[in-house]
Amino acid sequence: MNDTPLNDDLRDLYQDLILDHGKHPRNFRVLDGANREALGHNPLCGDRLVLSLKVDADNVVRDAAFQGSGCAISTASASMMTEMLKGRSVAEVEKLFDYFHALCTGATPSAEGVAADDVERLNALAGVRHYPVRVKCATLAWHTLRNALVPSDEKKASTE
């Protein structure tokens, strides 16, 4: 089979950065002293992650970590997200969420209020918009993050 173009196409989704984070997720651990957490679950494919955060009195995320099992896309997305969170206010996180959500679902994302290097990092997952059934894998961590930050009785994110 001669399918170099095919691999190029798949490379759009599975970039080196994604594969690396998928294989060696950062902040993949229990977070001692966490004060916010949420469980994310994608019942369709069985992806499951627990996100733990340390949020200070000023509503700034001081640390973030996750555990669980999932595909390369959901693991990489969670890993890259936890790397971005430290030092961000809840308001900033909300902007990142909106940008990323629009990016993945094919809407034209507004980069307003999002730093250029954040845009670049989030854009690494933009390939997922061409794989509609995989969008939920990419957004699972971010939905879970939202649930962890927005205090509610239901600490469980679901992409269904």
Added chain:
Amino acid sequence: MAAMNSVAERRADFPVLTQTVHGKPLVYLDTGASAQKPRAVLEAMQSFYEREYANIHRGVHELSARATERYETVRGDVRRFLNAAHADEIVFTHGATEAINLVAQGWGRTFLKAGDEVLVTQLEHHANIVPWQLLQQQTGITLRVVPITPDGDVLIADVAAALSPRTKLVAVAHVSNALGTVLPVAAIAEMAHEAGALILIDGCQAASHMSVDVQALGADFYVFAGHKLYGPTGIGVLYGRRDILNAMPPYQGGGDMIESVRFSGTTFREPPYRFEAGTPPIVEVIGLGAALAYVNAIGLDNIARHEDLLLRYATEKLSAIEGLRIIGTAPRKAGIVSFVMANIHPHDIGTILDRHGIAIRAGHHCAQPVMEALGLPATARASFGLYNTTADIDALAAAVIRARELFA
């Protein structure tokens, strides 16, 4: 004759198979989820709509009489297909799931009480678990589970150990949809009967892969779905032994299932009509009849032999791939290979194969307890049909190797 047909000729009977997906010829390896339809089925349904369609059992007019006759003819075809003793033991439902729920609600809710036990195995499809859990909530029965071995097999000794005088029903798959394991259902039926229990066999994954004889198996109930047998969606079959069906009250109420309706009291028709309330899936029954004719013309024994060849070929080919592990290595299997790969999640395998035009299923296959028992979140599953070839499996293996390269 069709029995002599080559696989290439059979493939030509399936219009859907000629297309390309993502620029690659479609390789359809998801028959376990649903089979593709031969032209004969599509044409039978179209032609029925065009020439004979009317509601059944209710018209004095010509079309209704013809439609009723066609519908009842298929009941006879299904009887022969399962080698049931009587056509009235064949109930048409809207799916296999409904057929199992019919037994749980019609039979279970009537005859079972708190303390009685229903026995299932750990490899059941959710459709053969959840109806019993609902019954458990309603009646207080106990649901007991026969464990599977690390090979994904069900051992007769484990079934024997789980049976007790309290067991009233054993509900087991004939073939596991997640792993392909063929269960020793005839032996299980014998043991169930000795313990004074009935047996329901979920034949969804079996009916398209092997010939089924409900009398030889000792089945009290046997269910299957039309859509996995090259027929349409929306049609399922419940076989129930005559004396058992006769004792069961209706499952749903409505037209067609009644003898007479009065506000002072309604009486119900005899089986199977008692269980077919309302307008049934008439055209889907016609489609199922065409599917049975198609499969019979090739011969289930020929199909079984062909798929067994594919299974052995796929097992050998895939096993040779570094980092790939086949999940489900029971001695008797049919038509299904589940696998996982080191460092690649099944979901990623599914996406990569899809880009190669290869349709497989990735996930828990509606059998979460199987995944839990084997300690896996999911598997990738290739399942075979009468139209698959060794070339399909070569394509599968090549794409799996490319996936491994991509993730290396």
